[in-house]
Amino acid sequence: LCIADFLFCAMVLPFAISGFWTRTWSHGGALCKLVPFLRYGNVGVSLLSIALITLNRYIMIAHHSWYGRVYRKHNIALMIIFSWMFSYGMQIPTLIGVWGKFDYDPELGTCSIVTDEFGRSAKTALFVIAFIVPALLIFICYARIFWVVHSSEQRMREHQRSQSTNAGSLNNDKRSTIKDTRETKARRNEWRITKMVLAIFLSFLVCYLPITIAKVADSHVHFPVFHIAGYLLLYASACVNPIIYVIMNAQYRAAYKAALCCSLPSPSSEMERASRVQLQQHTNGFKPSVVGGVSGRPSGINDIRKIEHGSRSSFGPKNETATSGLGSQRNLKITRFDLD
Structure with a gap:
């Protein structure tokens, strides 16, 4: 997605302006x-990337047991290759002049897809396919995600209401409630990432829906101003995603701050906060799910943690040492470098 947006800004926008x-x-x-x-190829890659990212979020949240089997390295590579080959391959007939052609459109004042000598043009079909298919996939995935998250929290509330004063029943309810609490925390952790992808999808609707409507409803460009306005929104889409990342993700904010200030961020406060959270989770017996970037892959920052048995070593005073209350009273040193 980043590569497609970068190519769009570097190789399409200057000529469009x-x-x-x-x-x-x-x-x-x-x-x-x-x-x-x-232009159309990178737009297709962006739309398919957003759709595949949403599918990634859906499998991570709704079918977590499938995730490791589906998102292996070679499968991810195949998905990326497919998004590029499909987006550009659909334009080959237009490029060779079989289904419309690429030429200057005087109504728009720029080069675009125009009709060939037989009056054929692929523009409407390309816009409908490129918009409708990803939009349907994204809508279905988000509907399922909302349902899974809602069901999880509803189940937790029901367990909290059904706690019994009976000692044995209370212990069973407590274990069941703890299990549901762990599941809910894990799903909320995933949901934070999913909200960012949802914001990207909403920006996708705002940026791509107007130009799609213009191409379908006014295929002969009787009102060029609507087409130009739609193109401007389409061009803005390549610049919107980084802004969404900065607003909604603390790791991106820290990375942008470090890049713009030409300095590395100090990890001490994040390490202290992460150690406390990780220590509490370990004490409760909860193993948090590993959440990566938007693509769902485990993040190199989030995933770096070291658990060492023994006394304090050379990591310095920022690390925290805790004594496990489960069994052998061994000291555990937990270091986690970032937790969003």
């Missing part, structure tokens, strides 16, 4: 074919 500003094309016939080919 020039075309809209001068209302003509002065960059040659070859670029008049290449630029719209890259």
Whole structure:
């Protein structure tokens, strides 16, 4: 997704700005074919990437036992290759002039997909397929995610209400409630990442729905201003995702701050907070799920933790040593470098 957005900003936007500003094309016939080919291809990659990310979130939350089998390295590589090949492969007929062609569109003032000598154009079909298919997949996945999260919290509330004063019954209810509490905490941890992907999907609707409506309802460009406005929103989509990451994810904020200030962030406060949380989770017997970036892969930052038996070593005063109350009274040293 980042690569597609970067290529879009670097190789498409400059030519689009020039075309809209001068209302003509002065960059040659070859670029008049290449630029719209890259434009629509990168748009397709972005949409498929968002859809695949949403599917990743759905499997992580609703079918966690499948996750390790589905998202292996070679499977992830195949998904990425598919998104690029499908997005660009759909345009091959237009590129060779079999189904419409890439050429200058005087109504829009830029190079785009225009009708061929037989009056055929792939523009409407491409926009409908590129928008409807990802939108349906994303909608279905989010509907299921909302249902799973709601059911989990509802089950926890029911267990809390059904606690008995009977000692044996109370112990059973306590164990059951602790189990549900662990599941709910894990799902909430995943839900924080999912909310960010949901924000990306909403921005996807705002940025892509207008141009899709314009292409379907006004295929002959009787109202070019609506098409231009739709293109401007489409171009803005490549710049929106990093802003969403910064607003909704603490790790991205820290990384951007470090990059912009040309310095490495101090991990001490995060280490202290993470150690306390990890220590409490270990004491309760809760093993948190590993959550990665938006793609769902375990993060190198979140996943780096070291558990050592023994006394304090060279990690310094920032590490915390705790005594496990379960069994052998061995000292456990827990270090976690970041926890969002």
